[in-house]
Amino acid sequence: MEKGRVLIVDDDPIVRDVLSNILGSVGGYGTDVAVDGLEGVEKVRTHEYDMVFTDLTMPRLNGMDLLRETKRINPSLSVVVITSFSTIESAINAMKEGARDFITKPFNINTVISVADKIVGEKRLLGRLSSPLDSQATIGRLNTELFSNLHEIGMFHTITTELDGMYSNKEIYEKIVEMTARLLVVKEASFGIVENGSLKIECGLGVLQRHIPIDGSLFERVLQSGNYYIALPGEVNPHTGVPLASPFFSIPFIMNDDAFAVLSLSNKADGTAFTESEISLALAFAKKAALRIENNALYEVFYNNLVNTLKALVTSIEARDVYTRHHSERVVSYSLQIADVMGVPAEEKDVIRFGGYLHDIGKIGVRDTVLLKPGRLTDEEMAEIRQHPVIGDNIIKPIKFFPKERELIRHHHEKVDGSGYPDGLEGEQTPLIVRIIQVADTYDAMTSSRPYRRALSHEVAVAELIRCMNTQFDAEAVRAFLQTSAGRGGANGD
Template sequence: MSSISESQQRRVLIVDDDDLARETMRFVLEDAKYIVFAASNAAEGLTLIDSQPIDIVLSDIFMPGMNGFELLANINRKRPGLPVILITGFGNIEMARRALKEGAADFITKPYNVQEIPIMIERNLTRRTLETKREDLLHEELQKTYRATMEALLAALNTRDTETEGHSERVAAYTMLMARQMGIEGDELTAIERGALLHDIGKIGVPDNILYKPGPLDDAEWVIMKQHPVVGYRMCMKVDMLRPAAPIVLHHHERWDGAGYPYGLSGDEIPLGARIFSISDTVDAITSDRPYRQGRSIEEAQAEIEKCAGAQFDPEVVKLFLSIPVEQWEQVRSAIMDGREKRAA
């Protein structure tokens, strides 16, 4: 019985239309304790790649139908990072250069010593493992940088924010609740969260005499204030991780009926994330305490938002908003408040 468990064994795919070459390599690799899959053409090989957790591919270049270079291109699209070693009996330096330029991990010319193939496989798998670790470390460092950037921007926003305490965190949480209910996930969900958190980041560029003016703004001052989504958009577009969130920042004051700003977009012209956010923003405005009034209930917010469906808000998003139980909204709000209290303690 082998001392290597199946989960530890490497899975190798051989693609070669030469039966003798393919079966000889299979024999040698199985003897070296690899799990071997074999295909007589590229199409069959791609089917195996779709259905099996292949670790490395060895493919002939010149085959009927799809050739090895075409197979390599397909693998790079389907499984980026999967090592592919190309093999040919008609090799020259130009072909080797082409193979490596197009993404092959290695290149072998026939005739070759079949006993050296396991060494080549291990060399390429080890290289890929090291590359993956390096990529993971770089990704981790990039995420740390992104988090630090978000924290710095939020801190800067909080110094300029005239809204109630915790506004950005609450509207982000409300927006995420609705987005998840709509089935949004992955990168799109992350972009929506970041856009909601930083929706008012452009207020950093609004002069103090306008941002903190105790009375109503005059027409000229409103023109300047209404540019804060544009300023925020430009800021986000300068940071790679925030570019997908930038449209939400730009359009968070647009209205379904086209009466919003900065561009007066209407209906589906407004990005979905911004349409969701506008409801979250209104919920928080209605339910939060202000110096001149006490915050109202979620039920009152629901009634107000329902009245504005089709005018200020996307009617379909309003339906979704109304379908979420009041208790769920209150739980989200309480979780944000508890989190802020713990951080402040």
């Protein structure tokens, strides 16, 4: 059945042919053509159409005059203007005169069809509203439709916002399956990634997680075409190899023009076919999710590069100074042991892992003659060394990713009684993980040799930590350290 009747008015036969094909063969509309404005007006007067597409510059009667005449003959008939980018201003003038929309040459098939669909959809809606028959029921039905649309839009918004906050691919895949299954109310859903000629099902609802050979399956068709496909009952279910009992909807996920994954939805709970609005909802969601995965991949590459660069910087600082070699690694190891005893959450431990490694990164800004001086430091030199937490903070500041690591770098020389530097923060003014690092850093500094003194023994260092509980160090963190294997005298916690 035709979606509607369209009149195409243009003096260029190629434009008439192309538009007729797009609207007719692809769009599902019935089409009629007129070779100029005069014939167009004649046809509007004598035939029924749902909309008119018209060129502006034509012999005998131009598009503007056709528009005015059409509005006079049938005010509710929508006119869409055909234009090129160079004459877009005249299209806008036409809209001021009552044209509904315009399309530009060369035509984008999807745009042309969505313009037509929008106009016809609205016309049907208005038709139903103005029909005196059973208007109460119509309004009720429209309200239900509106409510369901709003519900879908709201849900779509929630899902896409949730996706934005996700950085783990596994989590994103699970969300894609869970959400689309809920949106389209299907009993079976799966998300698979292309891997060595198979589709590796990463996440599935009601289907087995396994590798499905792509060759010859309907996944091959979806991946090669880059378009969604709805397999009908009787076609082979790629998950089970047996004929489908209900429609099977597959959507390719595309990154850099490459289809890299397939989302499949099947077995609707109510046994019906997928509706147009369900299909477009799932496609919009898939587009958004693919973008999220792409961003994630870019983010991961960028993040890993950044982490490696910063770590290389720390290694190069430690390479300058034989006395502090591997100091950062040991501080991280001691801190993680303390964190385990104190039950610090996993995300905070990640901050310790990376921020602890970087804690002395600001030493890059301290001169070798000061950093490596074999004797006691002058007050001035001491002041220069004490700049390193601030320098480190300034190095990390422009990179917006690491706010907690920055705190750790800036405050690792604070003391709980407020006598530390650079900000003289007291006790819980610094986060717990910073207080943990303070203990680990000091212990390692005491038990490592320095240019001006030999390493202290484990016992002496521990006695010093205990003596300075509540003045320099957080008492809980010290007590926790004493329970770790490093705190009990086992090197590096083994």
